[in-house]
Amino acid sequence: MASWVVSKVSTSGLVDHVVSNPKQLAITALTAIFGYVVVICIYRVYFHPLAKYPGPFFAKVTSLYDFYQAWSEHRAHNVLALHRKYGPIVRYAPSKLAFSEPQAWNDIYAYKANVRKSDLFAASQTSTETDTFSELYKEPALKKRKVLSYGFSENSLRSFEAYMLDQINIFCHQLVSPSTEKVKDMSLWFNYLSYDIMGELVFGKGFGMLTDPSLRYILDLIDSTVFSYLLGGIIPWLHKSGIMTLLQPRMYADRMKFVAESTKRIVERIQLGPKAVGVNNRKDFFHHLLNGVDENGNPLSTERLGAEGVLLILAGSDTSxxxxxxxxxxxxxxxxxxxRLREELDSTFASIDDIRLGNPLTGCVYLRACVDEALRMASAGPGISERTVLKGGTVVDGEFFPEGTTMGAGGWASSYNQKYIRDCDRFWPERHIPGEVMSQEEIQLARSAYWPFGMGARKCVGMKVALNELHLTIARMVYLFEFTPAKPEEFKKNFEILDHQNPKKYGPYVTFSLRQGRKLPDMKPTELQEE
Incomplete structure (x- = not known):
């Protein structure tokens, strides 16, 4: 009994001593924190379920490694470098793995894969309701996606072609207009075009970026918004606690401004009602949304309409x-x-107005090969589309992974997979044409390694719109213009894309002039032509 009393008194005295001595208290606290960190590091390096997979030391012990790579804008490039150093499976965060083998794409992204989207995607939720992109679970996402699919149906896309061409025609005029700068940063000008095309598709009218410089500030807002989604999603507590807002106040202010600007445009369209819009009663995307129903058979809520509208603006343009x-x-x-491409187009089309969807454009084999090769080398989705394993675990590339493991295949890493893609750093459109430089088997093997629009249940729903825009725009530009590089030195290396979740890019810097015998297309809008 006496010994117990002495022990208690001694312990109490020790506590009183530590509390009354701030220096000792600080040392004790730091020692405890250091000990905790050491224990966590030892566990994650040697005893974690993913301990056997290679990767940088700091990637194994803290998500701050992944956060830093994202902050530096080279997250996708780093994953490629890790694969080239460590092999087909690399650990890029304590509970995250990146894969580069083609089989992994099927195992992770196929319809039946036992996974959901990772928590990274929750950071992109802009409303009280999830949209098709921020919905983490597959079944609810498929139901949400069904509503979107009406706007991307074959009939909708056919009726939309004329309005897409309206914007491409404006774009072509602006490239040689004396009222615009002579040297053009084409990353910006393609942004203007893509956003105006999405405005036509979603709201029934373009945003006006091609012709009104005062509206172009929204591009910076969009980039900041998407980049904030990535940074906030990698370490969710930084986003939820508000620390990220303190670290990047301008980025988050831009995000709020973008949501406000988008909401204004969406509300204006909702007020027009579910009827078709315009002179020709055209059915824009919001026509289908306003006439759609949710999974319970009810009209879509205002929150859901807003969320899907913001998604369409963000996802459908910068990638193209x-x-x-x-x-x-x-x-x-x-x-x-x-x-070679110019010769193909010159021999196929008699005038610029003949370049439209369908035949003979679909028969331009080299055009399609050039676009396919650019989709590989300038991936619109350079990063990893993360998935988290659900209860029961899953098998990827022959190995079992437990519940809670986050994994994915990097778009950039897959597109530059040396094992499956010969001369992967070279722009070589001929690789997509059977029999020219590769056999059909080699082509199929290479294509199994990368998926520029994703695959499975969450494959890009707007893929056909993007391909239509790519084929029409490139064909018309090459047919009409001579291109003169303003910064020849930029072509000494490959086109650089920074990873902001959506791609961030600069250039090429070009001056344009009409080719001999060519004239610009008619600028009269489709609606006025058909009155």
Missing amino acids: SASLAGTLFYLMQQPTCLK
Whole structure:
């Protein structure tokens, strides 16, 4: 009994001593924190379920490694470098793995895969309701996606072609207009075009970026918004606690401003009602949303309409502009490719107005090969589309992974997979044409390694719109214009894309002039032509 009393008194005295001595208290606290960190590091390096997979030391012990790579804008490039150093499976965060083998794409993204989207995507939720993109679970997402699919149906896309061409025609006029700058940063101009096309598709009228410079500030807002989604999603508590807002106040102010601007445009369209809009009663995307119902058979709520509208603005335009900029860049970098494409178009079309969807455009084999190669090399989705394993675990590339593991295949890493894609750093459209430089088997093997529009249940719903825009724009530009590089030195290396979740890019810097015998297309809008 006495010994117990002495022990208690001694312990109490020790506590009183520590509390009354701030220096000792600080040392004790730091020692405890250091000990905790050491224990966590030892566990994550040696005893974690993913301990056997290679990767940088700091990636194994803290998500701050992944956060830093994202902050530096080279997250996708870093994943490629890790694969080239460590192999087909790399650990890029304590509970995250990146894969580069083609089989992994099927195992992770197929319809039956036992996974959901990772918590990274929750950071992109802009409303009290999730949209198709921020919905983490597959079944609810498929139901939400069904509503969107009406706007991307074959009938909708056919009726939309004329309005897409209206914007492409404006774009072509602006490239040689004396009222615009002579040297053009084509990443910006392709952004203007893509956003105006999305405005036509979603709201029934373009945003006006091609012709009104005062509206172009929204591009910076969009980039900040998407980048904030990525940073906030990697370490969710930084986003939820408000720390990220303190670290990047301008980025988050831009995000709020973008949501406000988008909401204003969406509310204006909702007020027009569910009827078709315009002189010709055209059915824009919001026509389908306003006439759609949710999974319970009820009209879509205002919150849901707003969320889907913001998603369409964000996802449907910047990605197309990256592939357009990449295609133009590589055609200018490789004059023999540009020459062959120009000869194909010149021999196929008698005038600019003949370049439309369907035949004979679909028969332009080299055009399609150039676009396919640019989609590979200038990936619109350079990063990892993360998935988290659900209860029961899953098997990827022959190995079992437990519940809670986050995994994915990197778009950039897959597109530059040396094992499956010969001369992967070279722009080589011929690789997509069977029998020219590769057999059909080699082509299929290479294509199994990368998926520029994703695959499975969450495959890009707007893929056909993007491809239509790419083929029409590139064909009309190459047919009409001579391209003169304003910064020849930029073509000494490959086109650079920074990873902001959506691609961030600059250039190519080009001056344009009409080819001999060519004239610009008619600028009269489709609606006025059909009155």
